[in-house]
Amino acid sequence: MLSADALADIDRELAKYPPDRRQSGLPAALRIAQDELGWLSAESIEFVAAVIGVPAVRAWEVATFYSMYDLQPVGAHKISLCTNISCMLRGADEIAAHLKRKLGVDFGQTTADGKFTLKEVECLAACAGAPMLQLDRDYHENLTPARVDEILREYQT
Amino acid sequence: MRECRGVCLPREHARCWTLEAYRRGGGYRALERVLREKVEPGAIIEALKTANLRGRGGAGFPAAIKWNFIPRAAEGQKYVVCNSDEGEPGTCKDRDILRYNPHALIEGMAIGGYVMGASVGYNYMRGEFWEPYQRMEAALAEARAAGLLGENLFGSGFDFTLHNHLGAGAYICGEETALLESLEGKKGEPRFKPPFPAAFGLYGRPTTINNTETFASVPAILRGAAGEADGDWCSGEWFRDLGVDNAGGVKIFSVTGHVERPGNFEITLGTPFAELLEMAGGVWKGRRLKAVIPGGSSVPVLPAENIMRANMDYDSLQQAGSALGAGSVIVMDETTDMAAVLERIALFYFEESCGQCTPCREGTGWLHRILRRINAGRGSRADLDTLLDVANRIEGRTICALGDAAAWPVQSFLRHFRHEFEAKVEAGDANIADKTAAAIRAA
Ligand SMILES: Cc1cc2nc3c(=O)[nH]c(=O)nc-3n(C[C@H](O)[C@H](O)[C@H](O)COP(=O)(O)O)c2cc1C
Ligand code: SF4
Ligand code: FES
Numbered sequence: 001m002l003s004a005d006a007l008a009d010i011d012r013e014l015a016k017y018p019p020d021r022r023q024s025g026l027p028a029a030l031r032i033a034q035d036e037l038g039w040l041s042a043e044s045i046e047f048v049a050a051v052i053g054v055p056a057v058r059a060w061e062v063a064t065f066y067s068m069y070d071l072q073p074v075g076a077h078k079i080s081l082c083t084n085i086s087c088m089l090r091g092a093d094e095i096a097a098h099l100k101r102k103l104g105v106d107f108g109q110t111t112a113d114g115k116f117t118l119k120e121v122e123c124l125a126a127c128a129g130a131p132m133l134q135l136d137r138d139y140h141e142n143l144t145p146a147r148v149d150e151i152l153r154e155y156q157t
Numbered sequence: 158m159r160e161c162r163g164v165c166l167p168r169e170h171a172r173c174w175t176l177e178a179y180r181r182g183g184g185y186r187a188l189e190r191v192l193r194e195k196v197e198p199g200a201i202i203e204a205l206k207t208a209n210l211r212g213r214g215g216a217g218f219p220a221a222i223k224w225n226f227i228p229r230a231a232e233g234q235k236y237v238v239c240n241s242d243e244g245e246p247g248t249c250k251d252r253d254i255l256r257y258n259p260h261a262l263i264e265g266m267a268i269g270g271y272v273m274g275a276s277v278g279y280n281y282m283r284g285e286f287w288e289p290y291q292r293m294e295a296a297l298a299e300a301r302a303a304g305l306l307g308e309n310l311f312g313s314g315f316d317f318t319l320h321n322h323l324g325a326g327a328y329i330c331g332e333e334t335a336l337l338e339s340l341e342g343k344k345g346e347p348r349f350k351p352p353f354p355a356a357f358g359l360y361g362r363p364t365t366i367n368n369t370e371t372f373a374s375v376p377a378i379l380r381g382a383a384g385e386a387d388g389d390w391c392s393g394e395w396f397r398d399l400g401v402d403n404a405g406g407v408k409i410f411s412v413t414g415h416v417e418r419p420g421n422f423e424i425t426l427g428t429p430f431a432e433l434l435e436m437a438g439g440v441w442k443g444r445r446l447k448a449v450i451p452g453g454s455s456v457p458v459l460p461a462e463n464i465m466r467a468n469m470d471y472d473s474l475q476q477a478g479s480a481l482g483a484g485s486v487i488v489m490d491e492t493t494d495m496a497a498v499l500e501r502i503a504l505f506y507f508e509e510s511c512g513q514c515t516p517c518r519e520g521t522g523w524l525h526r527i528l529r530r531i532n533a534g535r536g537s538r539a540d541l542d543t544l545l546d547v548a549n550r551i552e553g554r555t556i557c558a559l560g561d562a563a564a565w566p567v568q569s570f571l572r573h574f575r576h577e578f579e580a581k582v583e584a585g586d587a588n589i590a591d592k593t594a595a596a597i598r599a600a
Contacts, residue, residue, distance in 0.1 A: 023342035066325035086413035
């Protein structure tokens with residue numbers, strides 16, 4: 001189900017923990033699986049549990065507790081907009097409205113072409129660059145509607 | 158990063174995160190000297206005590222006391238763990254330490270490992286911190302290659318291995334026992350205390366857990382002000398002398414919200430708030446100051462008059478009716494709708510409650526729903542009493558401090574800005590009266 005590269009990545013993560021504490025590598029293994037497969041299906045969660053050597057319920061607990069795991073298919077790119085207080089005070093609402101209009105989706109939805117999923121998230125610890133969003137792994141700070149357009153154009157192609 | 162004392166945030170900018178740049182500023186000299194001279198762990202703790210270093214993660218607990226809790230001579234594995242989860246709204250300092258000064262954290266953790274007799278450390282970073290994670294991974298590789306991490310460091314017989322661990326998205330993992338659960342690969346649910354991590358921590362072993370900024374302060378404190386001049390080395394005095402009575406040294410303040418130039422400012426504790434506000438360019442758009450949350454969303458809000466008289470240290474902010482917290486200064490101008498801000502804060506705690514304790518799980522939902530109703534013009538006067546009642550019933554009745562953190566903003570916003578909430582519920586009462594009248598007319 002996972003490539004040899006992904007399995008090697010999981011092994012590298014497991015090496016950080018004592019041999020009898022493989023469960024510590026479970027969150028990383030789920031992340032690596034999600035990166036490769038796009039999202040975490042029931043089969044992939046259970047596959048990861050088997051790789052780590054824990055009962056499937058342990059992997060289910062982790063996959064459902066943390067916000068960064070996607071248990072449904074998502075777009076090719078994930079846009080996570082912070083609307084928490086420091087961002088709110090500097091216009092996150094305006095950026096939210098702009099993003100929703102440009103993409104034609106609400107929070108929690110994916111564009112019809114499958115390109116972007118828009119998420120509302122809590123503070124991402126970049127409050128001095130508010131308002132901000134995370135696109136896949138990259139932070140984009142000091143947003144304006146014009147800056148948002150530029151960012152979207154970069155990913156559109 | 159504007160004002161900067163060069164303790165946790167580097168003064169120099171070009172590629173300041175490299176080992177070479179860190180060493181140019183005296184980096185790793187404290188670790189080397191500690192190990193070569195086999196400095197007594199007690200002497201290091203004494204220096205932290207003199208320096209008056211208090212934990213930078215929010216609670217301000219003295220680092221020297223925490224480091225003393227560890228049964229140093231106990232057999233078996235012990236751990237040092239760094240809390241780089243940084244999730245408190247308004248806080249963005251640890252991210253800059255991780256990105257711009259990763260080696261200060263590594264050196265601080267290695268010294269901590271030596272003092273506690275722990276040969277393994279973990280740096281737990283929030284899952285969204287991909288860029289800081291890459292920086293930290295690169296820094297670990299540099300440190301290993303240079304013999305600053307690994308076995309028998311500087312021929313001292315002391316081994317220290319450090320790993321980065323990435324979370325997966327959950328504010329509650331910043332609470333230290335939830336963090337340990339998460340590091341064990343479980344749901345991040347806080348543990349009952351006692352036992353405390355010093356006795357039963359990671360994998361049930363004695364563990365010291367400190368914030369990123371706390372660890373990163375240690376090398377500079379030991380090194381001394383003038384690059385290890387003899388009286389200064391391992392004394393902590395220079396750091397203490399920078400700060401105020403009950404807190405030593407410098408601290409990073411993240412100033413965000415309605416200011417001209419938001420940013421991180423590493424300044425001496427005890428600096429008047431008014432000066433810090435000035436450093437951030439003052440209130441934006443020439444507007445007047447209305448209120449400030451001085452330590453992150455969990456601490457009580459202060460009206461302009463109160464904060465303008467306060468200094469940025471633990472005691473002064475406590476006397477003013479709030480707390481220093483993580484040093485996250487959220488500034489609000491005269492146009493701010495306080496009930497809207499409180500609703501957003503309440504939503505955060507509702508979303509992030511782990512759900513173990515009924516008062517927190519249910520109470521945070523109630524707080525958010527009532528505030529949403531008030532802001533939508535559907536609230537009533539009785540709602541204000543219910544809000545306080547719910548907050549008071551959460552406070553002090555939960556496993557971890559997230560419950561308190563949800564209650565304090567409600568209590569303080571209502572204490573200082575009750576008139577704004579009243580104006581909204583009066584409109585709400587009027588709405589309800591209108592609707593009732595309309596319904597009667599229609600009947
Ligand atoms: C809900 C909650 C969230 C917390 N989040 C953080 C955090 O993100 N970073 C942090 O260092 N401490 C956080 N803390 C405080 C930690 O529990 C702990 O006190 C701290 O890491 C100790 O380090 P220090 O003594 O160096 O401050 C949080 C506490 C609570 C109750
Ligand atoms: S207070 Fe809230 S977050 Fe903390 S353990 Fe209880 S339910 Fe979980
Ligand atoms: S409030 Fe948006 S990043 Fe902190």
